[in-house]
Amino acid sequence: MRAIAENGDKAARNMALEALGSDMTFRNLRSVPNLHLEVIRKRPFSFMSAGEKQRTIYTANNEQALPGVVVRAEGSPATCEPAVDEAYDGLGATYDFFWDVFKRNSIDDEGMPLNGTVHFGTNYSNAFWDGQRMVFGDGDGEIFNRFTIALDVIAHELTHGVTEDEAQLIYTGQSGALNESISDVFGALIKQYTLKQTADQADWLIGSGIFTDKIKSGGDHPAAIRSMQAPGTAYDDPVLGKDPQPAHMDAFVNTFEDNGGVHINSGIPNHAFYLAAINIGGNAWEKAGRVWYQTLLDPALKPNTKFQRFAELTIENAKRFEVEAQVRDAWQQVGITPPS
Template sequence: MCNHASHERAHPIYCILPPHMLKEIAKKGTPQQRSLAIETLSADHTFRQIRSVQAAMIAPRRGVHPKPAAAPSAQRSIYTANNMETLPGTLVRSEGAPKSDDVAVDEAYDGLGATFDFYLKVFQRNSIDDAGMPLVGTVHYGVEYDNAFWNSQQMVFGDGDGSLFNRFTIALDVIGHELTHGVTEHAAALAYSGQSGALNESVSDVFGALIKQYALQQTASEADWLIGAGLLTSSVNGVALRSMKEPGTAYDDPVLGKDPQPADMAHYVQTAQDNHGVHINSGIPNRAFCLAALDLGGYAWEKAGRIWYETLNDTHLKPNVNFKTFAKLTVSNADRIFGAGSAESKAVSKAWDTVGVL
């Protein structure tokens, strides 16, 4: 139920499950699995149109920020769609309210809070828009809906089918990934197609992983560098949706197919599908970040994460940026932050060289 608009001025609905995975399920799954996958891929036209229009109406303009809130403070609201498709649904937990008796509600609440805390404490960013934007989440969307998405206004979580996918609130990095699409909208407005679209996806993976690592206080070497660990059920031959450390190895399953992500530019995938491969080729910049973080050691958000965050907010970063230009900007920001020829700068440059970008 996601409208992955390809025009750079359109504002897509960003889904965690890539279309290539859903298409595999639609071909190879059980009748029920195929039906659910086709339902997800074949969104109601009116629903997509409404979401697209709403997203365009409220989408941020780069460099234009609302008046900052007086004091940074999370403002979370969690709703339930009650297995319907109406958003936001019924309010079930607001900021400061005690835990509910619904695990999905509490996971969404905690995940939104962990993401807010990360951006505030690590980068002094006041919510998604850096101006105190309230964080809204809706759980129990649809019936056995196999996805989670950000629509420029809020997070939406399906319950999963229980056969291939668990509930989509289960993975903190998935929540961080989706909310980071909102950060990218406000900071860089990266076009959602080709290499700029793959960078858009990669930035969400990078900060989704860092949000999980920050919550667990894991160093780069302790982290699993997986996106969506715990989301796949035990019946699936796989460990996650993606591996940043080893792209292409996250799953190899009779129903889901094999993880198609390349690990370097020599295996870059030329395709018109998935907005020219935004979920596939994101493995290349993902691996570059992971290599740099592992090389630098310690907590990945302190050095590599800072470099990527500064690059995302760099006014030289254009919406249609390609891998090479983005890579050069990360090196430039490493030079600026840590000094030209610093260990940090060398690690970033070496990482991009290893994946064949520089």
């Protein structure tokens, strides 16, 4: 967004500045720890049994008031409006993944209902989790398509809710980059699980389809927000600039921007997960995904955990799945060598 604000035409500049402005408001809301989850938990949901999802999709009708008006509730038929149905299906795919693979009952593991608001703002070019719901902009149509288009982006945002409920990784510096990376890992896994792709069949792109075809890729794949296989190649475009993600500790970026580079240095743990999944082979969610999930639930994972300690914990958790060597090798390839 900063690059677009500097390099874009007038309309693109205005879009980026507006997204940056409202983004700050909601990110600040999210940094109030667990406030929203606590409020939600107090509501009685005894009529729901575990494994049953409860989705509600609202429309903000291109304004910025939340939650907006209900357009599709659980069990009601498709509306044939792409943003509404994609949001409904994306929330459903995310719920199903966490339930089927980990027996986790929604974000808080207590059956929390999943709410989404579409058509937020005018040409709003982002999606976010505000602690209570997923919110999706329509994009400006020039640089960004509608944000419901990519399942991994929906899953990424909901996974922030899971992280907030479990490890509460502080959203700055290395712990913030781990928070971001965990959302990318489960975003990618949920897409792969839904498409029934093995680790070597997957594209390992985050947000493929979010950019219009005017945006140039930095690799041999469609432009995307991030690449876990080759961080730094997701896009390379005159307006957006080049994907700034490093894939190795040698290229770690020290910056005050982006909460200390949370969306930049996440490339390093992202690539470690990709390498672990490729080393192990088969479906990434079956072993590599379980190792990362158990690490996320591990009481030893503290809110201020950095890359080195996180790597150690994944290796510890890899033992019970007999993939310790593959996980250790993955971290070594990104420049992190945990003690043996």
